[in-house]
Structures are given as structure tokens and as C-alpha cells.
Amino acid sequence: MAFAKCFTSFLLVLCVFVPTLVLSDLSITSKFLEHANKPEVFDWMVGIRNDLHEYPELLYDVFETSERVRQELDNLKIPYESSVAKTGVIGYVGTMEEPFVALRADMDGLPIHELVEWEHKSKIDGKMHACGHDAHTAMLLGASKILKEHEKELQGTVLLVFQPAEEGGAGAGEVWKTGLLKEVKAIFGLHVAPDVPVGVVGSRAGDFMAGSGTFEAVITGEGGHAAQPHLGIDPVVAAANVIISLQHLISREAEPGDPQVVTVAKLEGSDAFNVIPNTVTIGGSFRAFSTIRHLRRRIEEVIVAQASVSKCNAAVNFFEDAKPLYPAVNNNEKLYDHFKNVATQMLGPQRVLEAPQVTVSEDFAFYQEEVPGLFFFLGIKNETHGEEPVHSAHFDIAQDAFPYGAALHASLVTTYLSDVLGSQGKQYPRDEL
Numbered sequence: 281m282a283f284a285k286c287f288t289s290f291l292l293v294l295c296v297f298v299p300t301l302v303l304s305d306l307s308i309t310s311k312f313l314e315h316a317n318k319p320e321v322f323d324w325m326v327g328i329r330n331d332l333h334e335y336p337e338l339l340y341d342v343f344e345t346s347e348r349v350r351q352e353l354d355n356l357k358i359p360y361e362s363s364v365a366k367t368g369v370i371g372y373v374g375t376m377e378e379p380f381v382a383l384r385a386d387m388d389g390l391p392i393h394e395l396v397e398w399e400h401k402s403k404i405d406g407k408m409h410a411c412g413h414d415a416h417t418a419m420l421l422g423a424s425k426i427l428k429e430h431e432k433e434l435q436g437t438v439l440l441v442f443q444p445a446e447e448g449g450a451g452a453g454e455v456w457k458t459g460l461l462k463e464v465k466a467i468f469g470l471h472v473a474p475d476v477p478v479g480v481v482g483s484r485a486g487d488f489m490a491g492s493g494t495f496e497a498v499i500t501g502e503g504g505h506a507a508q509p510h511l512g513i514d515p516v517v518a519a520a521n522v523i524i525s526l527q528h529l530i531s532r533e534a535e536p537g538d539p540q541v542v543t544v545a546k547l548e549g550s551d552a553f554n555v556i557p558n559t560v561t562i563g564g565s566f567r568a569f570s571t572i573r574h575l576r577r578r579i580e581e582v583i584v585a586q587a588s589v590s591k592c593n594a595a596v597n598f599f600e601d602a603k604p605l606y607p608a609v610n611n612n613e614k615l616y617d618h619f620k621n622v623a624t625q626m627l628g629p630q631r632v633l634e635a636p637q638v639t640v641s642e643d644f645a646f647y648q649e650e651v652p653g654l655f656f657f658l659g660i661k662n663e664t665h666g667e668e669p670v671h672s673a674h675f676d677i678a679q680d681a682f683p684y685g686a687a688l689h690a691s692l693v694t695t696y697l698s699d700v701l702g703s704q705g706k707q708y709p710r711d712e713l
């Protein structure tokens with residue numbers, strides 16, 4: 281996920297929330313936070329994160345990371361499925377019976393060369409955990425440890441989902457296709473948030489993070505001499521018209537107030553000053569919330585039709601295999617209320633923010649298309665760490681945020697099983713998942 285500096289405004293939107301739900305055990309949140317701050321959990325999480333940070337892996341090839349997760353789950357005596365969507369791992373803690381809820385962490389790094397000078401700097405040239413997925417993995421392991429030690433209190437089963445390929449590979453979609461999550465009643469996930477202080481969290485109901493897609497179009501005309509354009513068909517002028525028409529999708533067709541983006545970032549034509557090329561290639565990115573698939577269709581229609589106005593042909597590629605369309609992150613309203621309730625009990629109302637909509641994307645949305653889900657941001661900034669945006673070669677994290685992430689994960693599912701799902705559901709062995 282890529283943020284930029286979107287959280288400056290985030291900090292201004294304070295949500296002073298008064299809990300409306302009654303947790304059956306209000307001490308759970310403080311008990312879990314206290315547990316997460318103990319050295320045997322906190323230092324252990326930091327150690328795992330530091331190790332993962334030194335050896336980042338990309339997309340589905342998170343073999344060593346997956347192996348480390350399995351080792352830690354073995355040590356915790358937590359059973360798991362491995363090789364889920366190639367390198368994913370799903371652990372199980374609780375009664376091993378219904379109801380089922382899930383927690384998710386992503387494990388992959390980015391093709392970025394780290395420029396932060398610190399003792400656990402990436403040892404792999406050109407690869408870096410610049411989006412905090414090493415921290416996500418460590419915090420979910422922290423939650424796993426807490427939940428295992430309170431397993432008898434769980435009124436159902438928690439699936440601990442360690443997922444590959446968030447960064448463009450739609451790993452969440454592939455995990456879902458395995459069918460292992462099909463009986464899950466709710467799924468929770470978090471992302472570290474630069475610019476937000478440690479101990480502060482944020483989320484919102486409904487549309488939260490935009491869906492995204494990538495496109496490339498080859499516009500074909502008939503090349504020739506720059507001095508004789510009438511003898512050819514100029515794809516450069518056609519491409520110029522296509523680019524302008526694509527912007528009209530936002531200015532003339534998008535509903536004002538519904539954030540959408542179409543950016544043409546790539547434009548390749550002739551290398552010479554006096555040659556009209558046969559083809560021009562344009563490419564770019566688009567973002568939208570509920571209209572993402574409509575926007576994709578309109579991009580293709582506009583490119584093909586506008587190119588034909590200039591007597592050119594156009595072929596559009598959306599890279600569905602290599603860069604699948606990401607739907608929007610849309611938070612279930614009841615789960616959002618539950619999140620606010622739990623987070624407020626743990627952190628106090630001043631540290632639970634209503635986040636703005638953002639036009640960055642997250643493959644957590646694939647789960648939310650199938651099952652109610654809640655995604656939230658976790659502050660990672662202190663006086664010395666956390667200023668740089670994710671996907672920056674200078675990205676770093678204030679690790680004192682980890683207990684909040686682990687304790688929130690554990691609290692959200694424990695209280696959701698006891699207070700919301702309660703005694704719902706029949707007995708359902710794990711093997712039937």
C-alpha cells in the first residue's frame with residue numbers, strides 16, 4: 281500500500297467516540313495490552329521484525345518469511361495450514377469449532393533499495409520492507425501468542441492469516457480462492473500509518489481505500505515523414521486526444537465528491553524529431569471506490585473510440601494476470617462500531633480517529649468482497665521514527681507501536697467471538713473448513 285502524506289488531514293479528524301456496545305469483559309483490552317508490553321512478547325516481536333527486515337522477499341516468493349512464521353507457530357503449538365496460495369500460512373487458535381473469525385497480516389516486501397542506516401538494514405540489495413509488512417507479520421505473531429495463552433477464553437476459532445503478495449499480486453484473492461476462509465464470519469486487518477502517532481488508530485465505515493487498476497494502450501496508425509503527415513495516420517495526435525478524453529471521465533462523468541483518479545503516466549512514441557511513428561503507447565493507473573469496474577470499462581471504451589476518431593486502432597491491456605484490479609476497501613458498519621468500541625476501551629476516545637477516504641489501495645479488499653471485514657490504520661510515529669511515507673527508501677517504524685497492534689488484533693477477535701457472535705453457530709470441526 282502507498283500512502284504519501286495523506287495523514288496530515290487524518291490527524292485533524294478527531295472522533296470522540298462514546299462506546300455503545302458493552303463488552304462482556306472490559307478488562308480484556310487492558311489485559312491484552314499489558315500482556316503485549318511484557319518483554320517476552322514485545323522483545324520477541326521486535327526480534328522477529330528485525331530478522332524479517334534484514335531478508336525481505338517479494339510477492340509470492342516469501343519462502344523464508346513463511347518458514348519463520350511456521351517455526352514460531354510450531355513453538356507456540358498452534359496448528360496451521362501451509363503452502364496457502366503458494367507461501368501463505370493459516371494458523372488456528374481457539375475451540376477449533378464455529379464460529380470462525382480471521383486476522384490477516386501480509387508478509388511481502390518491495391523492490392526498493394533501503395537507504396535507512398540502522399543495525400537491521402536490509403541485507404538484500406534492491407529489496408526492502410518499505411511498507412511495514414514485516415511489522416504486520418510480527419504483530420500478528422504477537423497476537424497469536426496472546427491468543428494461545430488465553431485460548432480457553434475464546435468462544436470460537438481464530439484463523440491467523442499470513443498472506444503473500446499484497447504488493448500488486450492480489451495475494452488476498454488467491455488466499456480466498458483456496459476456500460480455507462469460507463466459513464469465516466468476520467476478518468480484521470491493519471496497516472502501519474506514518475504521520476500518525478504511536479498509540480493512535482483510525483478507520484472509517486464504508487468506503488475507506490480506493491480500488492486500483494493499471495492499463496496500457498497501443499495506438500496504431502501509419503508512420504511516415506514528419507513533413508508529410510497527410511500521407512500517414514498520426515498516432516501521436518490520436519494519443520493526445522485519448523489522454524484529454526480520459527481526463528473527461530473524471531471531470532464530466534464522475535460524481536463530484538466521489539474521489540476518482542485517472543493518471544496517464546507513460547507515453548512512448550518516436551525517438552526522432554522528423555518521424556511520425558507507427559504506434560504510440562500510453563499507460564497509467566486509475567483509482568475509484570464502488571465505481572472501479574465501471575471506470576475500467578469506460579477507460580477501454582474511450583481509448584478505442586477516441587483513437588478511431590483519428591483513424592487509428594487501439595488495443596488496451598489491463599494486465600489482469602500480473603497486476604489484477606484491486607477492489608475498494610469497504611468497512612462493514614457493524615465491524616466498524618466494534619472496532620471503535622474495542623479501540624476506545626483500550627486507548628481512550630481521543631486516540632481513536634475517523635480516517636478520511638484515501639486513494640491508495642489494499643488487497644484486503646478481496647476478503648471484504650466475500651466476508652464482512654474491517655481494516656484500520658495503526659500509528660507508528662514518534663519523535664525519531666515514522667515520518668517517511670510507506671514505499672520510501674527511508675521508511676522506518678517506531679517499534680513501540682507493536683504492542684498496540686498485537687493487543688488490538690487479539691482484543692478485536694476475542695470480544696467479537698464472545699459479545700457479537702456469542703453462542704451462535706453449530707459445532708464445526710476445522711477439517712470441514
Ligand SMILES: [Zn+2]
Nearest residue numbers: 281282411447
Ligand atoms: Zn505497500
Ligand SMILES: [Zn+2]
Nearest residue numbers: 281411412471
Ligand atoms: Zn502495505
